[in-house]
Amino acid sequence: MRSNEIVLSVRDYDLDATLDSGQVFRWTRSAGGPPAWTGIVGRHRVRLIRTENGIHAETAMPVENWHWLREFLQSDVDLPAILKTFPDDEPMRKAVAACHGLRVLRQDPWECLASFILSSTKQIVQIRQIVAQLCDCFGEEIPGGPGHPDAARYVRQGSPTSHAFPSARRIASLTEAQLRSCKMGFRAPNLLATARLVADGKFDLERLHHLKYEDALRELVTLPGVGRKIADCVLLFAYGFDSAFPVDVWVERALQQLYFPKRRAGEKRLKQFAATHFGPHAGYAQQYLFHYMRTKAKNNHAKNAKVAREKSQTL
DNA sequence: GTCCAGGACCTAG
DNA sequence: CTAGGTCATGGA
Numbered sequence: 001m002r003s004n005e006i007v008l009s010v011r012d013y014d015l016d017a018t019l020d021s022g023q024v025f026r027w028t029r030s031a032g033g034p035p036a037w038t039g040i041v042g043r044h045r046v047r048l049i050r051t052e053n054g055i056h057a058e059t060a061m062p063v064e065n066w067h068w069l070r071e072f073l074q075s076d077v078d079l080p081a082i083l084k085t086f087p088d089d090e091p092m093r094k095a096v097a098a099c100h101g102l103r104v105l106r107q108d109p110w111e112c113l114a115s116f117i118l119s120s121t122k123q124i125v126q127i128r129q130i131v132a133q134l135c136d137c138f139g140e141e142i143p144g145g146p147g148h149p150d151a152a153r154y155v156r157q158g159s160p161t162s163h164a165f166p167s168a169r170r171i172a173s174l175t176e177a178q179l180r181s182c183k184m185g186f187r188a189p190n191l192l193a194t195a196r197l198v199a200d201g202k203f204d205l206e207r208l209h210h211l212k213y214e215d216a217l218r219e220l221v222t223l224p225g226v227g228r229k230i231a232d233c234v235l236l237f238a239y240g241f242d243s244a245f246p247v248d249v250w251v252e253r254a255l256q257q258l259y260f261p262k263r264r265a266g267e268k269r270l271k272q273f274a275a276t277h278f279g280p281h282a283g284y285a286q287q288y289l290f291h292y293m294r295t296k297a298k299n300n301h302a303k304n305a306k307v308a309r310e311k312s313q314t315l
Numbered sequence: 316g317t318c319c320a321g322g323a324c325c326t327a328g
Numbered sequence: 329c330t331a332g333g334t335c336a337t338g339g340a
Contacts, residue, residue: 022321120322123339127321130337185336190323227323248321268329290321301340 002062008070009054012079014101019048021291022124023105023237025115025131026165041072042108043164045142061143074106082242085279091258092285095292102291104284105237109205110198111165112238113223116230117191118184131165133182138170139163172199190225197223213241236283245274245282254289 019027019037027039037048046069049056057069070076079101086092118134119127142164171179172195179188197203203223208216213235220231232246247255247270255270265273278285 116321119320121320121335122322122337123320125320126338180336183337186323186334187336225323229322233321246321249319250321266330294321 002064004060004062005056005058006063006066006069007051007054007056008066008073008075010073010075012101013050013055013073013075013103014099015048015050015055017099017102017291018105021099021102021287022294023287024107025124025128026135040142040164042068043140043142044068045162071106074103077103079103082281082284085281086285086288087277087279091254092288095285095288098292098295099288102288104242104287106240107238108165109208109234109238110168113194113198113205113220113226113230113234114165114168114171114191116233117194117225118187119233120187120225120230130182130184134179134184135163135165137182138166138174138178140166140170168195168198171195187225193224194226208235208239213243216241217244232283236286242281242283245278245286247271247274247286248290250290250293251286254293258289 015037016029016035019039020029024039027037030036030038034049039046039048044063045060047058049058055073055075057066083096086096115127115131118130122130140163142162171191174192176188176192179192184191194203198205203219208219211219216235216239217228217231220226220234221228226234229246229248232244235241236244236246245251251274252270255274256265259265259273259277260270274282274286
């Protein structure tokens with residue numbers, strides 16, 4: 001039965017934490033009104049609202065089968081069972097307590113790969129800007145976007161974009177200058193070269209689904225602009241390899257401060273620790289550490305700003 | 316103006 | 329194996 005809305009029953013699911021934890025870069029929270037998230041999954045434009053017993057989803061165009069959304073949100077995953085596999089230590093307890101309901105999504109491999117090629121040494125806000133420009137300039141218009149009769153409510157909600165993520169074939173057809181116009185800088189040649197390999201069939205993203213983690217990793221890092229960290233992000237966020245443990249500057253800081261507070265642990269030591277300490281769902285643990293560190297830093301900034309304001313008031 | 320950002324890659328020690 | 333420079337761009 002075709003419908004343009006559905007309620008997915010879920011527990012322990014924090015949409016805010018999940019959609020704003022640096023896994024995905026195209027989701028926006030509506031300003032004012034009930035907290036709603038608008039984004040694009042494949043060629044579906046969808047609005048999500050957390051309700052008491054689940055997630056209410058609404059699309060502009062009627063949908064026959066909602067599997068794509070369950071898959072993306074991983075709404076059938078038993079989160080408590082995963083949390084039980086985390087090491088029972090102080091840092092993980094704090095991270096879990098601070099990020100209740102944080103999930104790991106399951107993204108389209110190409111969109112995830114391309115997005116993270118664009119992510120290197122960029123703040124998340126900037127990654128969002130680059131990806132938005134890339135999609136608005138070169139992505140296909142999605143039915144139900146602004147311009148479509150049913151889209152009025154989405155436009156009113158301030159949804160930002162109406163384009164699908166551009167395919168590898170589309171990006172492969174562009175010039176480096178066109179890509180650089182999206183402000184991606186030195187990442188442009190990497191994205192272009194990788195897009196060409198994928199578009200030409202010289203690199204098969206689908207095949208990775210059938211490989212073991214180590215083999216899929218070895219394949220991914222052969223792509224230009226893809227090193228260990230970005231490969232692990234793609235393996236975790238798009239292929240569901242829960243043992244992938246991406247180490248960026250935030251996670252490295254987390255490991256350093258939380259687990260080796262005394263003396264600086266060598267990079268080799270940290271890698272060894274990360275690979276063995278966090279269990280079969282290490283990728284989830286990593287995402288909790290990452291979001292925990294980021295929200296803690298954000299809170300500190302806000303607190304410091306407040307203290308500064310009060311001080312300047314009293315003087 | 317300075318520092319830094321979900322790095323990759325190349326070179327030298 | 330580790331350290332350092334380079335790449336582009338803009339937020340804080």
